[in-house]
Amino acid sequence: MKLLYFAWLRQKIGKAEETLDVPAHVKEVGQLLDWLESLGPNYATALKERKAVKVAVNQDYVGLTHPVKAGDEVALFPPVTGG
Numbered sequence: 001m002k003l004l005y006f007a008w009l010r011q012k013i014g015k016a017e018e019t020l021d022v023p024a025h026v027k028e029v030g031q032l033l034d035w036l037e038s039l040g041p042n043y044a045t046a047l048k049e050r051k052a053v054k055v056a057v058n059q060d061y062v063g064l065t066h067p068v069k070a071g072d073e074v075a076l077f078p079p080v081t082g083g
Contacts, residue, residue, distance in 0.1 A: 001070055003036075005046075006077035009053065012046035022070065029055050030064035032074065047076075054079055 004017045026035050033053070037044045047053060055062055056075040068074060 001032075001068065002073045004073065004075040006075065008078060009046050009076050013042050022068070027067060027069075028064065029057065029062055029066045029068055029074075032068050033064070052078055 001022050002017065002019050005013050005015065010016050022032065023035065026032050033047055033050065033055075037047045050064075054077050055064075055066075056077075057066055057068060057072050059073070059075075
């Protein structure tokens with residue numbers, strides 16, 4: 001699974017993107033975020049405030065119960081405002 005991190009998430013995690021082999025039990029976005037938090041203190045700090053993290057799977061905004069699978073592109077970013 002390809003993961004993309006934007007804005008302060010990228011800064012806290014320390015990388016802009018990575019490709020990870022996600023465990024088989026991770027089947028939804030919320031489970032993915034839980035698993036990512038377990039990867040170390042940088043991830044835990046970045047994902048601590050879940051309400052401040054938006055997720056897109058394959059370039060579509062999704063909720064925490066949206067399914068994820070190997071081969072998906074998952075982007076994590078803070079809420080965005082426009083003007």
